[in-house]
Amino acid sequence: MKDVKIDQDTCIGCGACESTCPEVFELNAEAKSTVVEEYRSGKENKGEVPDDVDCVEDAENACPVDAISVS
Numbered sequence: 042m043k044d045v046k047i048d049q050d051t052c053i054g055c056g057a058c059e060s061t062c063p064e065v066f067e068l069n070a071e072a073k074s075t076v077v078e079e080y081r082s083g084k085e086n087k088g089e090v091p092d093d094v095d096c097v098e099d100a101e102n103a104c105p106v107d108a109i110s111v112s
Protein backbone atom coordinates (compact mmCIF):
# COMPACT_ATOMS: atom_id res chain seq x y z
CA MET A 42 0.00 0.00 0.00
CA LYS A 43 1.07 3.58 -0.60
CA ASP A 44 0.53 6.36 1.92
CA VAL A 45 -0.96 9.54 0.51
CA LYS A 46 -1.02 12.82 2.38
CA ILE A 47 -2.38 16.19 1.29
CA ASP A 48 -1.23 19.43 2.87
CA GLN A 49 -4.58 21.23 2.84
CA ASP A 50 -3.04 24.51 4.06
CA THR A 51 -0.90 24.57 0.94
CA CYS A 52 -3.59 23.30 -1.46
CA ILE A 53 -4.97 26.06 -3.67
CA GLY A 54 -7.95 24.04 -4.89
CA CYS A 55 -6.91 23.96 -8.54
CA GLY A 56 -8.47 20.54 -9.09
CA ALA A 57 -5.50 19.03 -10.96
CA CYS A 58 -5.30 16.03 -8.64
CA GLU A 59 -9.00 15.32 -9.00
CA SER A 60 -8.82 15.46 -12.80
CA THR A 61 -5.61 13.42 -12.93
CA CYS A 62 -6.66 10.78 -10.40
CA PRO A 63 -10.38 10.90 -9.59
CA GLU A 64 -10.19 7.39 -8.10
CA VAL A 65 -8.28 8.85 -5.15
CA PHE A 66 -8.77 12.63 -4.92
CA GLU A 67 -11.81 14.85 -4.63
CA LEU A 68 -12.25 18.45 -3.59
CA ASN A 69 -14.31 19.13 -0.48
CA ALA A 70 -16.84 21.94 0.03
CA GLU A 71 -14.02 24.35 0.87
CA ALA A 72 -12.22 23.48 -2.40
CA LYS A 73 -9.46 21.61 -0.60
CA SER A 74 -8.23 18.29 -1.90
CA THR A 75 -9.20 15.17 0.07
CA VAL A 76 -8.74 11.42 -0.27
CA VAL A 77 -11.96 9.70 -1.36
CA GLU A 78 -13.73 7.83 1.42
CA GLU A 79 -12.79 4.39 0.05
CA TYR A 80 -9.08 5.00 0.67
CA ARG A 81 -9.25 7.44 3.55
CA SER A 82 -7.44 6.62 6.78
CA GLY A 83 -8.66 8.74 9.66
CA LYS A 84 -8.56 12.34 8.51
CA GLU A 85 -9.81 13.37 5.09
CA ASN A 86 -6.34 14.46 3.98
CA LYS A 87 -4.73 11.05 4.53
CA GLY A 88 -5.15 7.70 2.89
CA GLU A 89 -3.78 4.31 1.95
CA VAL A 90 -3.95 3.37 -1.70
CA PRO A 91 -3.17 0.00 -3.32
CA ASP A 92 0.21 -0.15 -5.06
CA ASP A 93 -1.34 -0.66 -8.49
CA VAL A 94 -3.16 2.70 -8.44
CA ASP A 95 -0.53 4.54 -10.49
CA CYS A 96 -2.33 7.84 -10.90
CA VAL A 97 -1.45 9.01 -7.38
CA GLU A 98 2.12 9.72 -8.54
CA ASP A 99 0.72 11.52 -11.59
CA ALA A 100 -1.37 13.68 -9.26
CA GLU A 101 1.64 14.29 -7.03
CA ASN A 102 3.56 15.52 -10.07
CA ALA A 103 0.61 17.54 -11.37
CA CYS A 104 0.11 19.51 -8.17
CA PRO A 105 1.48 23.01 -8.81
CA VAL A 106 2.21 23.71 -5.12
CA ASP A 107 3.60 20.30 -4.08
CA ALA A 108 0.79 19.70 -1.59
CA ILE A 109 0.61 15.94 -2.24
CA SER A 110 3.09 13.43 -0.80
CA VAL A 111 3.14 9.76 -1.73
CA SER A 112 5.34 7.29 0.13
Ligand code: SF4
Binds near residue numbers: 051
Ligand atom coordinates in the same frame (compact mmCIF):
# COMPACT_ATOMS: atom_id res chain seq x y z
S1 SF4 B 1 -3.42 19.56 -7.38
FE1 SF4 B 1 -2.56 20.31 -5.44
S2 SF4 B 1 -3.30 22.41 -5.27
FE2 SF4 B 1 -4.52 21.43 -6.86
S3 SF4 B 1 -6.37 20.71 -5.73
FE3 SF4 B 1 -4.88 19.01 -5.77
S4 SF4 B 1 -3.70 19.19 -3.84
FE4 SF4 B 1 -4.78 21.14 -4.20
